[in-house]
Amino acid sequence: MSVTQQQVLESLSRVRSPHGVALTEADVLSAITVNDGKVFFSINVDAQEARAWESVRVQAESVVRAIPGVTSAMIALTAERKAGSAPPPRPATGGVKPAAAHRPPQSPQGSPMSRQAEIPGVAAVIAVASGKGGVGKSTTALNLALGLRDLGLKVGLLDADIYGPSIPRLTGIREKPELNSDRKMIPIERFGLSVMSIGFLVEEDTAMIWRGPMVMSAITQMLRDVVWGTLDVLVVDMPPGTGDAQLTLAQNVPLKGAIIISTPQDLSLIDARRGLAMFKKVNVPVLGIVENMSYFQCPHCGTRSDIFGHGGARHEAERLGVPFLGEVPLHMAIRATSDAGHPVVVSEPDGPHAAIYRAIAAKVRDQLRGVVAAA
Ligand SMILES: Nc1ncnc2c1ncn2[C@@H]1O[C@H](COP(=O)(O)OP(=O)(O)O)[C@@H](O)[C@H]1O
Ligand SMILES: [Mg+2]
Numbered sequence: 001m002s003v004t005q006q007q008v009l010e011s012l013s014r015v016r017s018p019h020g021v022a023l024t025e026a027d028v029l030s031a032i033t034v035n036d037g038k039v040f041f042s043i044n045v046d047a048q049e050a051r052a053w054e055s056v057r058v059q060a061e062s063v064v065r066a067i068p069g070v071t072s073a074m075i076a077l078t079a080e081r082k083a084g085s086a087p088p089p090r091p092a093t094g095g096v097k098p099a100a101a102h103r104p105p106q107s108p109q110g111s112p113m114s115r116q117a118e119i120p121g122v123a124a125v126i127a128v129a130s131g132k133g134g135v136g137k138s139t140t141a142l143n144l145a146l147g148l149r150d151l152g153l154k155v156g157l158l159d160a161d162i163y164g165p166s167i168p169r170l171t172g173i174r175e176k177p178e179l180n181s182d183r184k185m186i187p188i189e190r191f192g193l194s195v196m197s198i199g200f201l202v203e204e205d206t207a208m209i210w211r212g213p214m215v216m217s218a219i220t221q222m223l224r225d226v227v228w229g230t231l232d233v234l235v236v237d238m239p240p241g242t243g244d245a246q247l248t249l250a251q252n253v254p255l256k257g258a259i260i261i262s263t264p265q266d267l268s269l270i271d272a273r274r275g276l277a278m279f280k281k282v283n284v285p286v287l288g289i290v291e292n293m294s295y296f297q298c299p300h301c302g303t304r305s306d307i308f309g310h311g312g313a314r315h316e317a318e319r320l321g322v323p324f325l326g327e328v329p330l331h332m333a334i335r336a337t338s339d340a341g342h343p344v345v346v347s348e349p350d351g352p353h354a355a356i357y358r359a360i361a362a363k364v365r366d367q368l369r370g371v372v373a374a375a
Contacts, residue, residue, distance in 0.1 A: 003069045005032050008039055011063040018052040037071035038201055040065050044078045053077055072179055076217035092335040119223055121230045124256040124371045131271020133240040136292035137261045138166040139338045146345035147361025149192050153232040156194040159190045160219045161239045165199030172341020176200050186298040191346050196226050220252055242274040250282045255286040256371055264291055287367045288323035289313050293330040326360040
């Protein structure tokens with residue numbers, strides 16, 4: 001039996017907003033995605049009222065889950081200050097108390113954007129970030145995760161790039177995650193990694209139109225409503241860029257460190273500098289910079305050409321006092337294996353590129369010593 005948007009709306013009309021009107025009349029719902037029994041949407045409210053809405057989110061989730069045929073419901077509460085409207089004053093003790101039992105305890109300020117509790121069982125969450133898209137962030141995140149796996153660590157990979165989730169393609173994963181008895185999502189096991197991607201739940205084009213605040217809330221749920229089990233490292237493939245969404249995400253996710261991917265071109269380096277500044281702002285240590293597409297290695301003759309003017313990232317890392325983690329060449333084998341769902345560390349484990357990613361992984365592990373027991 002396939003679930004329709006109309007069924008979802010009918011169920012939601014029974015849930016009341018904190019102001020007493022039906023949720024469907026409250027002008028807070030995003031478009032509703034129904035995909036193969038999986039329902040996803042967001043409730044967009046004023047930041048001032050976010051706490052009062054948390055229990056509404058929980059109720060909405062339970063009525064949607066009760067619809068026959070629904071296998072999972074992910075409902076994101078996104079708090080946003082509405083432009084041009086002065087927020088109504090609210091008494092400090094008023095409103096509805098947040099009721100989500102699975103939520104970590106909130107900070108005294110209680111803002112839903114300030115949840116930063118550790119993820120039980122996960123020793124270190126690290127972000128892989130870039131100032132802009134297309135620099136090879138996802139390719140690096142996946143091969144780095146595999147490199148860490150090769151060092152004997154238990155590794156998870158979370159594709160949080162809501163603007164263009166590419167981990168399903170890079171890993172060749174086509175199945176959808178199942179739910180356990182607590183209705184938490186079970187990550188998909190591939191190449192010895194526990195993998196979760198926002199792309200498992202929605203189609204790529206749907207993801208493209210999501211707005212910033214919704215991104216953050218969805219990612220918080222992807223972190224917390226997934227059975228990660230015991231992990232040494234959870235690698236997060238971040239959305240590219242350094243805008244508000246990325247900043248809040250960096251704030252929201254309990255990060256032990258961040259890795260910045262840059263190409264040698266100047267422009268990309270300027271973006272990388274913005275990335276450094278962003279993590280500094282939220283007190284997340286930058287574990288280092290990786291220079292991707294660092295030089296071109298001819299697949300036929302092996303000759304190396306520095307087509308982008310190689311070495312910029314190393315120089316920049318030195319200047320900024322940030323570790324330089326390594327250089328990955330622009331090579332046909334990396335592109336072809338990535339795009340075919342067989343990352344190079346898996347498909348050519350004894351090749352030169354796998355060795356480069358493992359060396360980068362070893363540097364990352366060394367920096368996590370003391371945090372990760374197995375490191
Ligand atoms: N070192 C590399 N050599 C060759 N191709 C690469 C390399 N790194 C990434 N690519 C290719 O570049 C494209 C963009 O990489 P991707 O990892 O998806 O970037 P991002 O996540 O930053 O948008 C993909 O087609 C990928 O296969
Ligand atoms: Mg990507």
